[in-house]
Amino acid sequence: MPNILSIPLITWRAWKVWHRNLTVFTRTWKVNFFPPLVEALLYLFAIGMGIGSYVREIEGIPYVTFIAPAILTIAVMNSAFFECTYGSYVRMYYQKSFDAMIATPLSIEDVIAGELLWGATRSLIYVLIMLPVLALFGVISLPLALLAIPLAFIGGLMFAGIAMCFTSVTPSIDTLNYPAFLFITPMALFSGTFFPLTLMPAALQYMALTLLPLTHLVAMMRMFTLATISPVILLHLVWIVVVTIICCIAAINLMRRRLIV
Amino acid sequence: MPGSVFPDLLSGKRRGRVLSDQGREVIPGIIEAKDLKKTFGSTIAVDGIAFSVQVGEVFGFLGPNGAGKTTTMKMIACVSPKNSGTLTVLGMDPDTAPAAIKARLGIVPQETNLDPDFTCFGNLYTYARYFDIPEKAAAEKAEELLRFVQLEEKRDVAIEKLSGGMKRRLILARALVNNPDILILDEPTIGLDPQARHLIWEKLRALQASGNTIVLTTHYLDEAARLCDRLVIMDNGRILVEGTPADLVREHAGHEIVEVENSTAVVSCLQELHVDYEVAGDMIQVATESSRDIARILLDRCSPGKVITRPATLEDVFLKLTGRKLRE
Numbered sequence: 001m002p003n004i005l006s007i008p009l010i011t012w013r014a015w016k017v018w019h020r021n022l023t024v025f026t027r028t029w030k031v032n033f034f035p036p037l038v039e040a041l042l043y044l045f046a047i048g049m050g051i052g053s054y055v056r057e058i059e060g061i062p063y064v065t066f067i068a069p070a071i072l073t074i075a076v077m078n079s080a081f082f083e084c085t086y087g088s089y090v091r092m093y094y095q096k097s098f099d100a101m102i103a104t105p106l107s108i109e110d111v112i113a114g115e116l117l118w119g120a121t122r123s124l125i126y127v128l129i130m131l132p133v134l135a136l137f138g139v140i141s142l143p144l145a146l147l148a149i150p151l152a153f154i155g156g157l158m159f160a161g162i163a164m165c166f167t168s169v170t171p172s173i174d175t176l177n178y179p180a181f182l183f184i185t186p187m188a189l190f191s192g193t194f195f196p197l198t199l200m201p202a203a204l205q206y207m208a209l210t211l212l213p214l215t216h217l218v219a220m221m222r223m224f225t226l227a228t229i230s231p232v233i234l235l236h237l238v239w240i241v242v243v244t245i246i247c248c249i250a251a252i253n254l255m256r257r258r259l260i261v
Numbered sequence: 262m263p264g265s266v267f268p269d270l271l272s273g274k275r276r277g278r279v280l281s282d283q284g285r286e287v288i289p290g291i292i293e294a295k296d297l298k299k300t301f302g303s304t305i306a307v308d309g310i311a312f313s314v315q316v317g318e319v320f321g322f323l324g325p326n327g328a329g330k331t332t333t334m335k336m337i338a339c340v341s342p343k344n345s346g347t348l349t350v351l352g353m354d355p356d357t358a359p360a361a362i363k364a365r366l367g368i369v370p371q372e373t374n375l376d377p378d379f380t381c382f383g384n385l386y387t388y389a390r391y392f393d394i395p396e397k398a399a400a401e402k403a404e405e406l407l408r409f410v411q412l413e414e415k416r417d418v419a420i421e422k423l424s425g426g427m428k429r430r431l432i433l434a435r436a437l438v439n440n441p442d443i444l445i446l447d448e449p450t451i452g453l454d455p456q457a458r459h460l461i462w463e464k465l466r467a468l469q470a471s472g473n474t475i476v477l478t479t480h481y482l483d484e485a486a487r488l489c490d491r492l493v494i495m496d497n498g499r500i501l502v503e504g505t506p507a508d509l510v511r512e513h514a515g516h517e518i519v520e521v522e523n524s525t526a527v528v529s530c531l532q533e534l535h536v537d538y539e540v541a542g543d544m545i546q547v548a549t550e551s552s553r554d555i556a557r558i559l560l561d562r563c564s565p566g567k568v569i570t571r572p573a574t575l576e577d578v579f580l581k582l583t584g585r586k587l588r589e
Contacts, residue, residue: 096372099340100375103338104364104391104439105391261341
């Protein structure tokens with residue numbers, strides 16, 4: 001039984017799984033392109049304009065501009081996380097797609113890697129659709145905010161890896177609700193998204209910085225959309241890259257353990 | 262011998278010829294298993310089996326539920342690693358060269374796992390792409406196979422709209438996208454109506470005629486008798502017997518079976534006459550070389566109820582070897 005962190009052998013064939021998912025996605029593009037547009041507008045109006053009209057400014061920044069990176073990162077998190085939990089679980093368990101794929105030259109490592117890459121790609125697509133909306137409202141600083149696009153892929157890969165770890169151990173599709181509601185939803189609220197981390201007690205700030213991946217992603221994203229890059233960005237980036245690598249490797253090994261008996 | 266279809270395989274076979282201890286030439290099979298073992302926790306699914314499948318033959322695995330057939334298929338298909346023993350497929354080891362082996366296998370799984378996100382054509386095309394077949398060739402192959410399994414009219418239909426028989430045919434087509442050297446079918450006709458079963462059989466015979474090696478498991482003994490050149494009967498993870506269907510019937514069930522209604526009078530009569538018999542529910546079965554003689558004796562001396570004579574079948578062999586107790 002391979003160690004959970006042993007390096008899996010992945011081939012270029014992983015892209016075939018990615019391509020399969022992309023094909024299905026683009027065929028139903030009307031359904032898939034609509035939500036990010038609506039989501040961006042909803043957040044901008046409800047929280048940005050609504051709450052923003054009372055709050056006005058945070059740390060000298062208009063509230064709606066302050067939350068713009070949060071809108072992007074929450075979308076990155078949600079699209080990758082839900083794709084690689086519910087989406088992957090349906091393909092694995094109900095559709096038996098993974099079984100069908102590993103009967104071809106694809107290995108289970110290729111299949112899971114392809115799913116992770118696809119989860120990250122979904123995050124990227126989401127951000128691609130949201131950016132023009134935010135630009136139109138003048139709440140992001142171009143051209144630096146374009147760095148949100150590669151960041152969406154890296155952040156998406158991180159949440160895809162985290163999601164796939166849950167998928168690999170979940171006994172049923174219903175139990176995926178636990179990480180979704182107990183981990184993802186609180187994270188969307190307490191990671192320096194809609195109010196600065198510094199408003200929380202010091203202990204909670206440290207907890208958010210050590211345990212909540214979204215904290216680092218929001219911090220980086222905010223530097224890009226506000227065009228205020230500081231050297232701290234490197235710490236955030238290293239944190240994200242390390243966690244991404246660990247989670248993706250663990251996810252592949254855990255899925256192998258689940259599916260290859 | 263339709264060997265020209267697989268020149269590389271046959272030359273490989275010639276190169277690989279070895280002599281046994283007795284100096285007799287032993288031809289290594291396209292699939293070779295020796296002492297093959299697979300356990301799941303404390304359950305022994307496959308308990309040290311050995312078999313050899315030759316190029317171009319139809320080889321069957323029969324056995325009750327839980328006999329280890331599907332597990333054996335999965336080991337051959339490189340999706341379930343063995344615990345011990347040796348297994349070679351196409352001269353390669355599934356543990357070290359799974360992708361190279363799988364590139365030359367066609368798999369029809371027991372469970373229907375077509376991709377519901379695609380149409381019939383989309384399923385075949387996407388699957389062909391997993392085998393690194395270029396786009397144009399994949400599309401051509403998909404069209405050709407839709408014709409082969411007579412699903413051209415369903416080309417653009419979603420999977421959920423297909424009947425059970427159509428799904429099985431599409432799965433068979435999907436298993437052929439890479440022109441496999443070996444076709445592995447786990448219960449290919451399970452749950453199908455007679456028309457659909459006959460169509461699948463017809464296609465399998467056509468494939469064998471064009472040189473494919475076919476390995477299949479089945480619960481349908483008439484199917485095994487019809488299709489298989491050779492077969493093994495498994496139970497509790499072991500192989501009980503191996504041979505051609507006709508030989509197995511002759512060796513283990515005799516030529517003919519006389520069935521007579523079960524009554525105490527008939528039983529004591531048979532015991533008096535020292536005739537071997539077997540009780541199967543409300544019927545008594547007597548295996549014999551000459552059903553006419555036995556039937557005449559029964560009618561003359563035992564005053565039986567209904568008497569039926571029929572040729573022995575693989576089902577008789579199967580039930581004799583694996584018993585009548587219900588499994589799982």
